[in-house]
Amino acid sequence: xxxxxxxxxxxxxxxxxxxxxxxxxxxxxxxxxxxxxxxxxxxxxxxxxxxxxxxxxxxxxxxxxxxxxxxxxxxxxxxxxxxxxxxxxxxxxxxxxxxxxxxxxxxxxxxxxxxxxxxxxxxxxxxxxxxxxxxxxxxxxxxxxxxxxxxxxxxxxxxxxxxxxxxxxxxxxxxxxxxxxxxxxxxx
Numbered sequence: 001x002x003x004x005x006x007x008x009x010x011x012x013x014x015x016x017x018x019x020x021x022x023x024x025x026x027x028x029x030x031x032x033x034x035x036x037x038x039x040x041x042x043x044x045x046x047x048x049x050x051x052x053x054x055x056x057x058x059x060x061x062x063x064x065x066x067x068x069x070x071x072x073x074x075x076x077x078x079x080x081x082x083x084x085x086x087x088x089x090x091x092x093x094x095x096x097x098x099x100x101x102x103x104x105x106x107x108x109x110x111x112x113x114x115x116x117x118x119x120x121x122x123x124x125x126x127x128x129x130x131x132x133x134x135x136x137x138x139x140x141x142x143x144x145x146x147x148x149x150x151x152x153x154x155x156x157x158x159x160x161x162x163x164x165x166x167x168x169x170x171x172x173x174x175x176x177x178x179x180x181x182x183x184x185x186x187x188x
Contacts, residue, residue, distance in 0.1 A: 034104055035103065035104030035105075035162075035165040035187055035188070036102075036103045036104060036187065037187050037188060038103070038186075038187055039184055039185070039186055039187070040083065040101060040103045040105055040184070040185040040187060041083070041181055041183070041184055041185075042082040042083055042107065042158070042181075042182060042183040042184075042185065043080075043082045043083070043135055043136070043178075043179045043180060043181055043182060044072065044082065044176040044177070044178050044179060044180050044181075044182045045072075045079050045080050045081065045082045045109050045139070045158060045178065046072045046074045046076055046078065046079055046080070046156060046178055047074065047075045047076030047078075047176070047177055047178045048072040048073050048074040048075045048076060048156075048175070048176070049072065049073040049075070049174065049175050049176075050070050050071075050072055050171065050172065050173045050174060050175075050176050050182050051070065051071050051072070051073060051155075051173060052070065052071070052171075052173065053068065053069060053070060053071055053157060053159075055071065055155075056071045056113065056155055056157055057113055057153055057155065058113045058114070058153075058157075061110070061113075061157040061159065066108065066159050066161055067106075067108070067159040067160045067161040067162070067163045068159070068160055068163055068166070068169060069107075069108075069157065069158045069159040069160050069169075069171075069183070070157075070158055070171045070173070070182065070183060071155050071156060071157045071158065072155070072156045072158065073154065073155055073156075074144065074154050074155075074156055076178060077141055077142050077143065077144055078138060078140075078141050078178065079097070079109055079111060079138070079139045079140040079141070079142070079156075080135075080136050080137060080138055080139060080178050080179060081099055081127070081133040081134065081135055081136065081137045081139055082099065082107060082109070082135065082158065083099065083101040083102070083103075083105070083107065083135055084101065084102045084133065084134050084135055085099045085100050085101035085102055085105075085107075085132075085133060086099065086100050086130070086131065086132050086133065087099060087127050087128065087129050087130060087131045087133060087139070088100045088106070088129065089108075089129065090125060090128060090129040091116065092120070093115075093116045093118065093119055093120045093123075094120040094123035094124075094125050094140065095110065095111050095112060095115040095116050095118065095120070095122075095123055095142075096108060096109065096110040096111065096116075097109050097127075097139055097140060098161070099133065099139075103187060104162075104165060104187070105160055105162065105165070105166075105185060105187070106160065106161040106162045107158065107159070107160060107161075108157070108158070108159040108160075108161050109139070109140075109156065109158055110156060110157045110158075110159065111123065111140065111142050111147075111154075111156050112142075112147050112152050112153060112154050112155065112156060113152060113153040113155055114152050114153070115147060115152050117150075117152075118146065118147070118150060118152070121146060122142050122143040122144075122146035122147050122150075123140055123141070123142050123143075124140065124141045124142075125139075125140055126138045126139060126140060126141065127139045127140075135179070136179050158183075160185065165187055165188050166185055166186070166187060166188070167186040167187060167188050168185075168186045169183060169184065169185045169186065170183065170184050171183045
């Protein structure tokens with residue numbers, strides 16, 4: 001669990017917050033992520049049953065060490081963007097992606113539990129890092145049979161990693177089709 005948390009924090013820290021790019025010798029451009037106050041609606045990125053994070057069989061997620069949100073027991077194999085934004089992190093093993101929404105939320109979509117050990121075998125990326133996405137754009141497809149055959153849980157946590165900008169959230173649990181509204185996040 002600690003290994004997952006440390007690895008995730010390193011990747012996110014290197015990909016968000018302030019992004020600097022040198023275009024000329026002494027010039028740099030800095031982009032700071034600003035959070036819009038108000039309400040952010042998240043749609044289900046995967047067909048399946050929406051469950052509470054405390055039911056996830058991995059302490060980093062069920063203990064909300066990475067943030068709050070919900071999880072999905074998938075019945076489908078396609079992962080769609082839950083909101084408009086940009087793919088800011090794509091794990092090298094293709095099992096997880098982070099979307100930075102236009103409102104400033106960082107949304108981690110983690111397909112399965114301990115699936116990084118599959119080294120990308122069960123995953124096909126359709127939206128690489130840097131891609132601007134709209135709600136419903138296809139991000140990743142995955143093979144549930146490979147995940148299960150390798151003894152991994154298909155339960156997929158959907159985590160808001162920057163909870164410091166969240167005032168509250170409400171989740172509509174139960175069976176949902178991909179792109180149905182499942183979560184409302186009140187931003188500070």
